[in-house]
């Protein structure tokens with residue numbers, strides 16, 4: 001038994017009384033003097049047992065602490081320019097959350113040691129976003145104030161109960177997002193445990209039956225050990241709160257920024273559903289329940305999520321916090337990679353290209369969104385975007401860029417910031433959820449490309465660029481009557497939201513330009529205008545009116561957060577052979593594209609590949 005062995009080792013290392021508590025996040029070891037424990041010996045333990053080990057002061061010694069005095073002690077120990085926003089204590093774990101504006105030293109081990117020595121509390125630094133946000137504040141407070149020890153204990157116990165039964169078989173059941181884009185969900189199951197990856201909704205389902213993952217294929221929610229979320233897009237995370245409404249009580253794993261962005265999207269999903277159909281499949285309280293059950297990870301951390309499965313999440317290069325999911329099953333019996341949505345491209349501004357150095361992989365699930373398409377290089381697209389903006393401004397017009405609030409918008413902001421020369425004097429307005437999503441980006445510089453991260457840390461950030469302006473009013477006419485401007489607003493397909501409000505105000509003036517930078521789904525207003533319709537129906541105070549499109553309409557490709565055909569093949573090819581990948585399953589693509597792409601993998605990479613359908617179950621071992 002692992003705990004027994006660990007206890008023996010701890011006795012030798014600690015030289016003091018201790019008590020251990022196995023939790024979902026790792027093993028907590030409580031002692032009287034945590035500051036005396038050498039970090040190197042703990043690192044060895046972690047390596048040996050492949051479990052995370054945390055040494056903390058026994059909460060019993062801190063029970064009667066003086067909060068005010070301790071705060072003052074901590075403030076004295078912090079550098080002068082720390083700009084502390086708040087200090088909050090978590091007595092269950094003897095941890096203290098220190099929220100700071102200045103981020104440079106947030107991982108300074110000497111500072112951690114000093115605070116631990118002088119106060120007994122283990123400090124965890126949290127970064128304040130550069131763009132202040134009430135949404136971020138309230139979610140932050142909610143996250144640190146909720147009592148999660150019960151859940152962490154329950155899950156910890158379930159994982160550590162040693163699996164007597166050996167892993168005999170492993171299967172994959174396709175719950176959604178196969179031969180389609182939308183409602184992504186996959187069940188990985190062994191004779192020992194069950195894990196689900198992703199829980200999305202279909203943003204524009206062909207029929208109502210195609211809207212949600214096929215959870216009727218799961219025998220019971222209680223039998224699910226864990227849910228893992230690859231990234232915060234509607235088609236990967238917006239069905240999740242419904243499972244909590246339906247009675248799921250287990251843990252969910254995702255990266256830190258994914259949770260912040262997911263909650264934002266889920267609230268938006270509720271309000272859009274209510275507006276369009278008058279009802280919603282879940283409520284705010286179900287989202288809160290999801291937050292209470294979420295265990296947050298960083299890239300590269302290995303964590304046990306069931307008796308026989310270990311999870312690691314790697315950068316996917318697609319949006320903030322997006323990850324490739326790696327499952328290590330049955331002590332090396334089998335390894336599964338779920339790509340999520342990936343961007344494998346060095347030239348994008350915000351993120352490093354998708355990770356490729358996996359330790360092992362036998363089965364790979366790969367997205368296929370642009371599996372049969374070639375895209376123009378990013379540099380070219382950027383040049384065209386800047387030229388188009390300057391051209392429009394020169395004739396006294398304004399530019400409207402409808403964009404997804406999460407991902408594409410921030411890529412455009414950083415592109416304009418990086419391309420702005422000395423003479424740049426064009427304000428860039430951001431509206432609606434674009435602001436909140438940008439604020440979340442500015443709070444997690446460690447998830448961004450090194451060049452952007454450095455800029456944020458040294459306060460030369462694209463997110464506090466002097467030309468970036470925030471629209472907080474419902475009335476957009478002030479912006480329209482002012483000087484030339486660029487406006488970035490959701491929704492990306494002109495299906496509602498501020499982008500449509502701006503369109504109404506800008507469409508009839510031929511000096512203005514509408515620039516599409518993302519996918520327009522068939523039937524959406526965006527698609528109609530993109531295809532050249534000059535008069536479109538538009539809702540105005542419950543009446544449908546005609547809107548004349550006199551403004552210039554143009555499409556600039558290449559800003560996608562998805563890899564194109566060659567990038568997908570390059571990503572897979574970079575690890576498939578030396579990892580001896582046995583089979584590839586394609587997913588997340590339209591039927592035609594996915595068949596072409598599956599064939600390409602077979603021919604170009606010579607790996608067995610197939611395109612499973614929803615409801616299929618395949619045996620992996």
Ligand SMILES: [Zn+2]
Nearest residue numbers: 231233318341
């Ligand atoms: Zn996505």
Ligand SMILES: [Zn+2]
Nearest residue numbers: 233235236341
């Ligand atoms: Zn997706």
